[in-house]
Amino acid sequence: MMHAARMLALVFLVTLAAPLPAANAFSIEHQGSGFDVVRLAQGEEQRLRFFWKRADGAPYASMHALRKDLHSRGQELIFAVNGGIFSEQYTPLGLYIEDGERHYRLNQGEGGGNFFLKPNGVFYITDEAAFVVASEEYRPRRAVRNAVQSGPILVSKGTLHPRFIPGYHSRHVRHGVGVDEQGRVVFAISKEPVNFHDFGTLFRDVLNCPNALYLDGSISAMYAPQLNRFGGWPWRRYTTIIGLVDER
DSSP states (O other): OOOSSOOOOOEEEEEESSOOOGGGEEEEEETTEEEEEEEOOTTGGGGEEEEOBOTTSOBOOSHHHHHHHHHHTTEEEEEEEBOSOBOTTSSBSSOEEETTEEEEOOOOOOOSSGGGSSSOEEEEEESSOEEEEEGGGOOOSSOEEEEEEESOEEEETTEEOTTOOTTOSOOBOEEEEEEOTTSOEEEEEESSOBOHHHHHHIIIIISOOSEEEEEEESSOOEEEGGGTEEOSOTTOOOSSBOOEEEEO
8 A cells, every 4th residue: 555655665785705694594484474584693783784876876776776786896786675665756754874874864753654653663773783763762872874764663672563453454565674682683574465463473473573673565575595586676666775795
């Protein structure tokens, strides 16, 4: 279902020296649905980078364009996933920080669509760790390297979003990000349409993430060749981009 805020995407990039180990990229089932999961090792959140535009100011717009650009510079994309919700103008709808530079402020306004299904939240990274917090609790103690605001929050301090209903009819392919009890960043995407309740309990009960954030739905895609995922349709337009990069 489309709302006032069109759901677009970020792509999150991590720099690694080799493809993801099998233990870090795997498929699981929950509530009768399949999910693909990429879990970073402790400390690898420091390698996460957020990308939106090229050096000339033009947006990457797709994972395929990102792969091509990286390849031209001797780098290979290892993993990618589209992220937060963006406006119809292809700009971040809420807080967006990239490489320490804030492009958009925290949005605590009201509106329609998933972004405004309060509480929404922020996924952010400092030189200390990665965090998922409700937007009203976003008060970082250290300088933020990267951040994206999206919504709704799936799990906050071990509690599922209060609006999620078991068996609810609204189902979409969905993906999100969490931080597990060991401080590891975990990305997950559904293989088929699921509702928010099942997606939230995946993070809370299966992936052991006391805090998790919904990033996008319907247009969600992942680039993870180990899981036979190749970034969705090449003409699918996203706003910003992220990915795992092999620096060869």
